[in-house]
Amino acid sequence: MTASTSDIKQAVGVLRAGGLVALPTETVYGLGANAEDPAAVARIFQVKGRPSTHPLIVHIGHADLLDDWVEDVPAAARLLAEHLWPGPLTLVLRRGRRVPLEATGGLDTVAVRVPDHPVALALLAAFGGGVTAPSANRFGSVSPTTTDHVRAELGGAVDFVLEGGPCAVGVESTIVDVTGDTPSILRPGGVTREELEAVVGCPLEVPSSSRVRVPGQHPSHYAPRARVVLVEPDKVVAEAELAQELGHRVGVFLPASFADDVTKVHAVVPLPRSPVDYARGLYGFLRELDERGCDLIFASLPVEEGLGLAIANRLRRAAGPRPTV
Numbered sequence: 485m486t487a488s489t490s491d492i493k494q495a496v497g498v499l500r501a502g503g504l505v506a507l508p509t510e511t512v513y514g515l516g517a518n519a520e521d522p523a524a525v526a527r528i529f530q531v532k533g534r535p536s537t538h539p540l541i542v543h544i545g546h547a548d549l550l551d552d553w554v555e556d557v558p559a560a561a562r563l564l565a566e567h568l569w570p571g572p573l574t575l576v577l578r579r580g581r582r583v584p585l586e587a588t589g590g591l592d593t594v595a596v597r598v599p600d601h602p603v604a605l606a607l608l609a610a611f612g613g614g615v616t617a618p619s620a621n622r623f624g625s626v627s628p629t630t631t632d633h634v635r636a637e638l639g640g641a642v643d644f645v646l647e648g649g650p651c652a653v654g655v656e657s658t659i660v661d662v663t664g665d666t667p668s669i670l671r672p673g674g675v676t677r678e679e680l681e682a683v684v685g686c687p688l689e690v691p692s693s694s695r696v697r698v699p700g701q702h703p704s705h706y707a708p709r710a711r712v713v714l715v716e717p718d719k720v721v722a723e724a725e726l727a728q729e730l731g732h733r734v735g736v737f738l739p740a741s742f743a744d745d746v747t748k749v750h751a752v753v754p755l756p757r758s759p760v761d762y763a764r765g766l767y768g769f770l771r772e773l774d775e776r777g778c779d780l781i782f783a784s785l786p787v788e789e790g791l792g793l794a795i796a797n798r799l800r801r802a803a804g805p806r807p808t809v
């Protein structure tokens with residue numbers, strides 16, 4: 485099931501009236517507002533519970549529209565946009581006048597992307613403007629990859645939900661800062677470092693995942709309710725079984741080939757072999773273990789190449805220290 489033409493029309497009406505629309509993208513579902521309406525943008529922060537200094541991504545319908553939203557586009561940014569849009573790539577550039585400071589958390593740069601999802605592209609074409617959209621979840625929690633997740637996270641706080649099926653990529657876009665002399669990756673995501681390097685023709689800097697580089701990325705992010713514990717691959721089973729014996733309700737992420745042998749823990753998620761399937765399923769797996777009542781999740785990091793870089797980044801953040809409330 486996917487949004488109809490009349491759904492798109494309704495969603496455009498909601499955006500024009502200053503409302504919020506949950507929209508599917510290829511990465512995760514977004515919580516969208518008219519990028520040029522500061523009051524609507526402010527509502528996004530309110531609904532998400534996100535500090536208003538955290539910048540948002542402006543979604544546009546086509547790479548040709550880039551110059552309407554930003555200034556001083558360097559050659560590397562043009563190349564990346566030409567080759568990888570529509571797609572899970574966000575470019576940080578100098579903010580154009582059209583973008584209100586509310587959308588950028590006061591920054592003079594703005595993050596822009598063209599999403600690769602037919603429903604998002606139909607919405608953007610019919611709307612004509614830009615749509616600012618963070619992931620459609622409460623601040624700090626796991627991003628939604630289905631409309632069920634969106635409703636569970638935000639319920640009635642959204643004015644309209646566009647159906648677009650489960651997200652194909654499953655982790656957020658790769659964010660590349662192209663304001664400096666050489667592009668640098670601020671957040672690994674759906675476009676791999678290898679794909680970016682093939683386009684720009686030089687090696688790219690990748691953040692060490694433990695450091696907070698992008699404003700709005702706190703140590704604990706993309707986190708389920710259960711505490712996530714990262715251990716070496718050969719220790720996952722032993723540590724998980726020990727924690728279960730000590731009285732925890734333990735969930736484990738395990739390669740599918742080992743999953744059947746582990747019977748002494750509360751819940752096991754057999755991990756797909758292919759990184760594409762792993763990324764696509766990741767947030768659903770974390771939600772599933774929450775729903776099954778786990779209070780601890782044991783996992784190990786995948787090899788950090790290709791999509792493994794984004795998966796490892798999200799697992800590290802899910803395992804990051806929690807704010808004390």
Ligand code: TXA
Pocket residue numbers: 509511512513514515538539540541572574576588591593594595599617618619620655656657658659670698699700701
């Ligand atoms: O795949 C995605 O990127 C999804 C879909 C909905 O498009 N969106 C998403 O948005 O992940 P959000 O708000 O959850 O994450 C946006 C990230 C934040 O970490 C923010 O700090 C960074 O983009 N960002 C936005 N504007 C920026 C800027 N001007 N400079 C540096 N980082 C920026």
Ligand code: MG
Pocket residue numbers: 618619627
């Ligand atoms: Mg997010």
